[in-house]
Amino acid sequence: MIVVDRAPLASPLNLRVSRPLFMHIIYLDESGTHDARHFVLAGLAVFERDTYFLAQQLDQLQRQYFPGHSRPINLHASELGASDETAKPPYDELPAKRRLELLRDVYPIIAQSRSRLFGIVIEKSTVPSNPYERAFEQVVSRFDQMLGRFFSQGDQQRGLIVVAESSYKENLELLARQIAEQGHSWGETHNLADIPYFASAGSTRLLQLADFVSNAIYRRYERGDARAFDVIMPRFDQEGGRIHGLVHLTANRSNCYCPACLSRRTQN
Numbered sequence: 001m002i003v004v005d006r007a008p009l010a011s012p013l014n015l016r017v018s019r020p021l022f023m024h025i026i027y028l029d030e031s032g033t034h035d036a037r038h039f040v041l042a043g044l045a046v047f048e049r050d051t052y053f054l055a056q057q058l059d060q061l062q063r064q065y066f067p068g069h070s071r072p073i074n075l076h077a078s079e080l081g082a083s084d085e086t087a088k089p090p091y092d093e094l095p096a097k098r099r100l101e102l103l104r105d106v107y108p109i110i111a112q113s114r115s116r117l118f119g120i121v122i123e124k125s126t127v128p129s130n131p132y133e134r135a136f137e138q139v140v141s142r143f144d145q146m147l148g149r150f151f152s153q154g155d156q157q158r159g160l161i162v163v164a165e166s167s168y169k170e171n172l173e174l175l176a177r178q179i180a181e182q183g184h185s186w187g188e189t190h191n192l193a194d195i196p197y198f199a200s201a202g203s204t205r206l207l208q209l210a211d212f213v214s215n216a217i218y219r220r221y222e223r224g225d226a227r228a229f230d231v232i233m234p235r236f237d238q239e240g241g242r243i244h245g246l247v248h249l250t251a252n253r254s255n256c257y258c259p260a261c262l263s264r265r266t267q268n
């Protein structure tokens with residue numbers, strides 16, 4: 001396992017070029033894996049030097065809300081939104097109102113960062129196969145395209161993918177290796193430095209932030225609760241008014257007025 005929010009990763013390509021290459025790291029987590037209409041794979045792409053500062057801000061929030069805990073608590077959006085009856089330790093040390101305040105305090109950190117967000121929302125009934133694989137290919141493709149745009153603007157950066165461990169891990173490891181070596185369904189990848197890594201959310205604050213992004217998108221599409229989504233919406237990867245970072249795969253895209261569908265219709 002790599003600890004990515006404590007020290008910048010060394011670029012494996014540094015040896016091949018005269019000028020050092022820098023790394024963009026995308027952290028991904030999922031929502032809606034069980035009994036839900038939507039599946040979401042989402043997260044944030046962060047310049048390697050910014051990971052430390054984002055992690056520090058979550059550390060500060062923990063000190064503010066859990067002053068008695070010196071060891072890192074794995075901050076998890078759905079746990080913070082749980083009722084008093086279902087809240088688990090250590091979250092049950094806070095009343096529900098304080099837990100929701102902590103949940104709300106995380107989103108401005110994301111909104112005020114320099115990260116770029118990516119989210120793939122899949123209406124499960126529209127895909128015959130595993131939605132995770134479809135979403136994973138989409139997000140890898142879009143992350144690669146973002147790095148390609150940076151490259152065309154003279155800013156050569158490589159990308160690294162870090163995925164929260166999940167029940168899909170075994171299937172995804174094979175898919176991840178295929179994507180790294182051969183590309184994805186829509187073509188080759190050009191800007192990735194290595195195969196994706198899998199890590200537990202407890203090991204890095206950045207995967208915890210990916211969980212908050214994924215949860216905000218899930219609540220927007222599954223439950224119509226856009227409060228957190230609206231705070232982070234401006235940070236989805238976009239260029240010239242077109243939103244590249246948010247994708248909504250639905251049978252009814254022509255009648256959907258979410259930002260992703262609207263952006264595609266108005267730009268076509």
Ligand SMILES: [Zn+2]
Nearest residue numbers: 248256258261
């Ligand atoms: Zn839509």
